[in-house]
Amino acid sequence: xxxxxxxxxxxxxxxxxxxxxxxxxxxxxxxxxxxxxxxxxxxxxxxxxxxxxxxxxxxxxxxxxxxxxxxxxxxxxxxxxxxxxxxxxxxxxxxxxxxxxxxxxxxxxxxxxxxxxxxxxxxxxxxxxxxxxxxxxxxxxxxxxxxxxxxxxxxxxxxxxxxxxxxxxxxxxxxxxxxxxxxxxxxxxxxxxxxxxxxxxxxxxxxxxxxxxxxxxxxxxxxxxxxxxxxxxxxxxxxxxxxxxxxxxxxxxxxxxxxxxxxxxxxxxxxxxxxxxxxxxxxxxxxxxxxxxxxxxxxxxxxxxxxxxxxxxxxxxxxxxxxxxxxxxxxxxxxxxxxxxxxxxxxxxxxxxxxxxxxxxxxxxxxxxxxxxxxxxxxxxxxxxxxxxxxxxxxxxxxxxxxxxxxxxxxxxxxxxxxxxxxxxxxxxxxxxxxxxxxxxxxxxxxxxxxxxxxxxxxxxxxxxxxxxxxxxxxxxxxxxxxxxxxxxxxxxxx
Numbered sequence: 001x002x003x004x005x006x007x008x009x010x011x012x013x014x015x016x017x018x019x020x021x022x023x024x025x026x027x028x029x030x031x032x033x034x035x036x037x038x039x040x041x042x043x044x045x046x047x048x049x050x051x052x053x054x055x056x057x058x059x060x061x062x063x064x065x066x067x068x069x070x071x072x073x074x075x076x077x078x079x080x081x082x083x084x085x086x087x088x089x090x091x092x093x094x095x096x097x098x099x100x101x102x103x104x105x106x107x108x109x110x111x112x113x114x115x116x117x118x119x120x121x122x123x124x125x126x127x128x129x130x131x132x133x134x135x136x137x138x139x140x141x142x143x144x145x146x147x148x149x150x151x152x153x154x155x156x157x158x159x160x161x162x163x164x165x166x167x168x169x170x171x172x173x174x175x176x177x178x179x180x181x182x183x184x185x186x187x188x189x190x191x192x193x194x195x196x197x198x199x200x201x202x203x204x205x206x207x208x209x210x211x212x213x214x215x216x217x218x219x220x221x222x223x224x225x226x227x228x229x230x231x232x233x234x235x236x237x238x239x240x241x242x243x244x245x246x247x248x249x250x251x252x253x254x255x256x257x258x259x260x261x262x263x264x265x266x267x268x269x270x271x272x273x274x275x276x277x278x279x280x281x282x283x284x285x286x287x288x289x290x291x292x293x294x295x296x297x298x299x300x301x302x303x304x305x306x307x308x309x310x311x312x313x314x315x316x317x318x319x320x321x322x323x324x325x326x327x328x329x330x331x332x333x334x335x336x337x338x339x340x341x342x343x344x345x346x347x348x349x350x351x352x353x354x355x356x357x358x359x360x361x362x363x364x365x366x367x368x369x370x371x372x373x374x375x376x377x378x379x380x381x382x383x384x385x386x387x388x389x390x391x392x393x394x395x396x397x398x399x400x401x402x403x404x405x406x407x408x409x410x411x412x413x414x415x416x417x418x419x420x421x422x423x424x425x426x427x428x429x430x431x432x433x434x435x436x437x438x439x440x441x442x443x444x445x446x447x448x449x450x451x452x453x454x455x456x457x458x459x460x461x462x463x464x465x466x467x468x469x470x471x472x473x474x475x476x477x478x479x480x481x482x483x484x485x486x487x488x489x490x491x492x493x494x495x
Contacts (some may be wrong), residue, residue, distance in 0.1 A: 003182060005049075005094055005484075010012060019491070024161070024299065040433075040442060040443065040445060040485065042443050042445070044444055044445055044482065044485060044487075045431060045444050045445035045447060045479055045480070045481040046051045046099060046479065046480060046481070046482055047471060047477050047478070047479050048092060048094060048095070048096060048099055048466070048477070048478040048479060048480050049092070049099040049477065049478050050063060050474055050477045050478070051066055051080050051088075051099070051476075051477060051478055052066075052080060052082070052474055052475050052476060053474065054473060054474035055474070056085070056333055056474065056475075057082055057083040057084070057085070057332065060442075063474060064329070064385065064456060064457070064476055065079075065080045065081050065082070066078045066079065066080045066090070066457070066476060066478060067079055067080075067081075067116075067457060067460035067468070068116055068119050068128070068457075068469050069457050069458075069466055069467075070115065070119035070120075070121065070396060070459065071121060071459065071460075071461045072091075072121045072124075072125075072126040072128065072144065073121075073124060073493050074461065074462055075091050075092075075093060075144065076091065076092040076094070076403060076459065076461045076466050077089065077090065077091050077092075077102075077119065077126055077142075077144075077218070078090050078092070078457075078466075078478070079116040081113060081114055081115070081116070082227060083113075084107065084113075085171075086104055086105055086106050086107045086114075087100075087104075087105040087113075087114035087115075087116060087130070088101050088103070088104050088105065089101070089103045089116065089128075089142065090102060091144055092466070092478065094461075094462075094464055094480055098154060099478060102142060102144060102145065102149055103142070103149040103401075104147060105130065105132075105246070108131070108132075110132050112175075113131065114130055114131050114132075115130065115131050116128050116129070116130045117129055117130075118164060118167040118176075119167075119213045120167040120168065120169060120174060121169065121186075122169045122172065122173060122174050122196070123172065124143060125141050125142070125143055125196045126141065126142050126143075126144075127139065127140070127141050127152075127167060127174045127194070127196070128140055128142070129162075129164050130153075131161065132159075132161075133152060133159060134159060135154050135161070136156060136158065136159045136160050136161025136162065137161030137162055137163075137164070138151055138152075138153070138154055138155060138156070138161060139151065139153060139155065139162070139164070139176075139194065139201070140152060141196045152194055152196060152197065152198060152201055153194075153198040153201045155178065156180075156313065160181075163178060163179035163180070163181070164176055164177070164178060164224070165177045165178075165179070165213060166213065166216065168217060168219055168224055169219070170219060170223075170224050170240075170241070170242045171193075171222070171241060171242040172195075173194060173195050173200075173242060174193060174194045174195075174196075175191070175192070175193050175204075175224055175240070175242050176191075176192050176193075176194075176445040177189065177190065177191055177192070177213055177226075178190045178191075178192050178203075179488040182209065187209065188206065188207075188208065188209050189206075189207040189208070189209075189211045189212065189213060189228075190203050190204075190205065190206050191203070191204040191205045191207070191209065191240060191247065192204060193242050195204040203243050204240065204242065204243065204247060205240070205244055205247045207228060208230075208283055210230040210231060210232065211228045211229070211230045212228065212229050212230070213226060213227070213228060214226075214227040214228065214229050214235070214259075214260040215227055215260040215261060215263050215272070216263055217263075218263055218264075218265045218270050219265070220265050220266075220269050220270055220287060221269065221286070221287050222241065223239045223240060223241050223246070223287055224239065224240050224241075224242070225237065225238070225239055225250075225269075225270055225285065225287060226238050226239075227253075227260045228239070228249075228441045229257045231257075233249075233252065234252060234254050234255040234256055234257065235252070235253045235254040235256070235257055235260065235274070236249045236250070236252050236253060236302070237249070237250045237251050237253055237285060238250060239287055239293060243493045250285065250287065250288065250289055250292055251285075251289045251292045253274060253283070253320070254274060254276070255294075256276065256424070258274045258275055258276035258281075259274070259275040259276065260272060260273075260274060261273045261274075261275055261303075261304070262303060262304035262305075264304065264306055264307070265463050266284075266307045267283050268286050269284065269286035269287055269291065270284070270285050271283065271284045271304060271306075271307060271312050272284075272285075272287075272304065273302070273303075273328075275301060278299070278300060278301060279297060279298065279299055279300070280297070280298045280300065280301055280302040280310060280314075280371075281294050281296070281297050281298075282294070282295045282296045282297075282298070282302075282304060282314060282328050282421075283295060284312070284330060294333075295312065295328050295329070295330065295332075296328045296333045296334070296335050297336070298314065298316060298326075300316050300317075301316065302314045302315065303315050303316070303327075303355045303358070303436045305325075305355070305358040305365050305415075306358055306359075306360040306365050307330070308360070308362070308364070308365060308387070308388045309363070309388065310329060310330050310331060311327040311328060311329055311330060311388060312327065312328050312330060313325060313326070313327050313328075313338070313365060313386070313388065314327070314328060314335075315355050315358075315367070317352055317353060317354065319346060320346060320347075321343050321345070321346035321351050321352050321353065322340050322341060322342065322346060322353060323340070323341045323343070323353040323354070323355070323369055324337060324339075324340045324341075325337070325338040325339055325340070325341070325386060325393065325472045326338060327388060335414070336388060338386065338388065338389065338393065339386075339390035339393050340378050341353065341369060341393075341395075343371060343383065345371050345379060345380075349373075349374045350372045350373045350374040351371055351372055351379070352371075352372045352376075353369055353370065353371050353372070353374070354369070354372065355367060355368070355369060355370075356368040356369070356370050356381065356408075357407060357409075357410045358410075359410040359411070359412055359418065360412070361396060361412045361416065361417065361418050361436070361457070362416055363384070363387060363400045364385050364386065364387050364392075364436050364485045365385070365386050365387075365388075366383065366385050366410050366418050366420075366436075367383070367384045367385070367386070368381055368383055368384075368400050368407065368408055368410055368420075369381065369382050369383075369384055370383070370402075376404040377402050377403060377404040378402050378404070379402065380398060380402065380479045381398075381400035381401060381402055381407075381408065382395055382397065382398050382400065383395070383396045383397040383398075383400055383408075383410075383420060383422070383434070384396065385418075385434070385436045387436075389421040394436075394437075394438065396434055396436070396438060396441045397420070397422050397432065397434075397441060399422040399423040399424060400420070400421070400422055400423075401421060401422075401423070401429055404452070406456075408420055408421040408422060408429070409421050409455070409456055409458060411465075412457040413433070413460065413465060413483050413484075413485075414460055414483060415483050415484045415485075416435060417433050417434060417435050417485070417486065418434050418435075418436070419431060419432070419433050419444075419454070419458055419465065420432050420433075421454070421455050422443070423444060427448070427451075428442055428445055428446060428450055428451040428452015428453070428454070429447055429448075429453070429454050429455065430444070430446055430447060430448065430453055430455065431443070431444040431445060431447070431451040431455045431467070431469070431481070432444060432455075432487070433485055433486060433487050435486055439488055440486050440487070440488050441487075442486075442487030443485055443487060444481060444485065445481070447469050447470075447471045447479070448469070448470055448471055448472065449471070449472055450472070453468040453469040453470045453471055454469065454470055455467050455468065455479070456468055456469075460483055462483075463482065463483050463484065464479050464480045464481070464482065464483060465480060465482070465483050466478060466479070466480045467479050467480070467481075
């Protein structure tokens with residue numbers, strides 16, 4: 001199919017780098033050209049198996065099935081669940097015959113859904129949690145066999161279940177946090193570890209009833225870094241190696257309880273943001289008190305994008321409805337404007353741009369940037385790439401999902417490319433790939449015959465990337481594609 005290039009306006013470069021004030025901007029302009037709508041050859045993406053039986057009532061879009069795609073020793077694992085029905089744990093070697101059910105979990109009637117979650121591989125075991133009418137939500141483990149899929153321990157006896165969070169592999173065991181409800185109110189926060197046996201599932205530290213766990217956690221340098229807040233100590237950064245003696249507060253960050261956000265692992269530790277009263281502080285930490293420092297403060301709400309080289313990158317909205325990219329030196333602060341992204345809708349009602357997702361791939365950062373509207377859904381979402389310079393900041397695509405519930409995925413393939421979901425002029429959301437250039441940004445496959453396949457839940461296992469997509473009845477299925485794939489567009493022609 002050859003169509004008028006709805007995304008031919010991409011490839012706009014921006015100039016002006018280094019000053020705190022923005023330089024003159026290059027506005028987007030249409031380009032009269034035609035391109036190939038499907039750049040990749042047919043058959044690049046293949047259906048592995050239909051894992052939902054025809055006529056099965058499906059869960060709502062915000063909780064698709066299959067879900068929970070995870071890897072254990074080179075094998076893909078995932079779960080399926082139907083509304084008011086049974087759930088299943090599956091595994092796949094990438095072939096139809098090799099995609100099989102590991103264990104069935106019977107329907108629970110009116111008592112609620114199974115909701116398998118927290119899939120975390122540790123050695124030869126895959127940990128997860130699941131709801132059960134008898135046990136409640138508790139910790140389970142599998143070795144890939146039905147006999148080896150079992151509950152680990154009933155931490156909270158009875159059907160009430162356990163409050164789990166932040167599953168992670170740490171020191172050859174599973175590390176997690178547990179919230180213990182107290183009567184008549186309140187919750188006690190604890191850290192735990194498990195080797196997959198009841199005897200080997202033990203509490204590490206009791207943090208008491210005042211502490212709350214903030215944001216997510218990150219494994220860096222062989223330890224788990226996390227944030228706790230309480231009224232007495234404010235906000236503190238902590239570390240644990242999975243033992244009581246190896247668990248300690250690193251540094252007090254704020255006397256209050258600001259929002260901890262944008263936690264990202266780096267080569268030497270982590271970077272993160274603290275937001276409070278309209279201000280945003282950018283921090284870094286190497287897991288030590290001396291190495292935990294505030295780099296810079298922005299006098300407005302900002303989003304931390306990630307790290308490239310010796311700088312951390314940040315975005316924030318301007319008063320004239322544009323999104324500005326800035327950088328902060330990791331060696332000692334000091335901020336500078338990289339560039340300001342153009343907004344063709346600036347000045348229209350609700351047309352403020354905002355960041356949805358930032359994903360690093362090698363020496364580049366990819367950004368999905370939405371432009372707001374008077375309603376809940378954005379009027380347009382664009383894919384941008386930057387190498388940290390104005391000249392290296394380009395718009396690649398304008399067709400990302402405008403749903404206010406399901407954003408387009410930005411997935412690092414691990415092969416120097418970004419896999420994302422986008423719509424074309426005559427189709428819906430489909431898988432696309434880019435290496436950060438306009439020439440090599442193209443659609444991988446046209447899976448959904450009617451309105452797109454809404455691909456999601458990408459997971460790399462070996463040299464394949466698995467994902468969930470709807471290619472038509474009976475609905476969502478398991479698909480895969482090579483991890484090493486580029487889809488070059490044809491050379492533009494006058495049209």
